[in-house]
Amino acid sequence: MRQKLVAGNWKMNGSLAENEVLLDGVVAGTREFPGVICCAPYPYLFQMQEKLQGTHVAWGAQNLSQYERGAYTGEVSAAMLKDFGCSYVIIGHSERRAIFGETSMTVAEKFKAAQDAGLVPILCVGETLSEREAGATFAVVGEQLDAVAGFVGVSALEDAVLAYEPVWAIGTGKTATPQQAQDVHRHLRERVALMNSEVAGKVRILYGGSVKSSNAAELFAMPDIDGGLIGGASLVASDFCDICRAAA
Numbered sequence: 001m002r003q004k005l006v007a008g009n010w011k012m013n014g015s016l017a018e019n020e021v022l023l024d025g026v027v028a029g030t031r032e033f034p035g036v037i038c039c040a041p042y043p044y045l046f047q048m049q050e051k052l053q054g055t056h057v058a059w060g061a062q063n064l065s066q067y068e069r070g071a072y073t074g075e076v077s078a079a080m081l082k083d084f085g086c087s088y089v090i091i092g093h094s095e096r097r098a099i100f101g102e103t104s105m106t107v108a109e110k111f112k113a114a115q116d117a118g119l120v121p122i123l124c125v126g127e128t129l130s131e132r133e134a135g136a137t138f139a140v141v142g143e144q145l146d147a148v149a150g151f152v153g154v155s156a157l158e159d160a161v162l163a164y165e166p167v168w169a170i171g172t173g174k175t176a177t178p179q180q181a182q183d184v185h186r187h188l189r190e191r192v193a194l195m196n197s198e199v200a201g202k203v204r205i206l207y208g209g210s211v212k213s214s215n216a217a218e219l220f221a222m223p224d225i226d227g228g229l230i231g232g233a234s235l236v237a238s239d240f241c242d243i244c245r246a247a248a
C-alpha cells in the first residue's frame with residue numbers, strides 16, 4: 001500500500017499573519033492523516049519551521065536552484081531549504097516551465113540537486129489543452145518524465161513523488177475526471193515499470209488541478225492516484241483539511 005500524500009502549493013500567496021492562521025488550522029484539522037505537506041514561498045520557510053516542527057505536518061518549497069552555491073543572484077539552493085527543515089520541494093511546476101522558461105533539462109538538474117541534498121522532489125508533469133486536443137498527452141508527460149529518469153536514473157524515482165497536473169485544469173475550476181486522471185497516472189506508472197517495476201509499484205503519483213473537497217474523494221479512490229497537489233484550496237484551512245480527510 002502506498003501511503004497517500006496531500007501537498008498544498010501555496011504559490012505566491014500568504015503573509016506572516018495569514019500563514020499563522022492557516023497553519024494552526026491545518027495542524028488541528030489533519031491529525032488523523034500523516035501525509036500532509038505545505039509548500040510555502042521562500043521567505044516563510046522560517047515560519048514553517050517554527051510552527052510545524054514537532055507536528056505531523058511536513059513542509060517544503062516550490063522551487064530551488066540547480067546550482068549548489070555561488071554567484072547566482074536571486075537563487076536559493078537545496079542546502080538552504082534543508083537549513084529551514086524542508087523535506088520536500090516542488091520541481092517543474094507548469095508555471096515554472098511556462099512563465100520562467102524551465103526546460104525538461106533544467107527540471108532534471110533541479111531534481112538531482114534536491115535529491116543530492118536529501119530533499120524529496122515533487123516532480124510535476126502535465127499537458128496543455130492544445131496538446132491534449134492533439135492527442136499528445138502521453139507523449140508530453142512521457143517526455144517530461146523520461147528527461148528526469150534519463151538524467152538521474154529510474155531508481156531515483158523511488159525516493160521522489162510525481163504529480164500529474166494537466167495545465168488546463170490548474171486554477172481553472174476544470175478538474176480532470178477521475179477516469180481522465182487515472183488514465184494518465186496509469187500511463188506514467190507503466191512507463192516507470194518499463195524501466196523498473198519495483199520502483200513503479202512504490203512511486204506516489206499525485207493528481208493536481210482544481211482539486212476541491214467536493215471532488216477529492218472520487219479522484220483519490222482511483223487505483224493509481226496516490227493523493228493530491230492542491231493550489232487554491234490549500235489556502236483555506238477548512239477546504240484543505242477536508243481534502244486531507246478524503247485521502248485518509
Ligand code: PGA
Nearest residue numbers: 170171209210230231232
Ligand atoms: P489549483 O493548482 O489546485 O489551484 O488548480 C494546483 C497546482 O498548480 O499545483
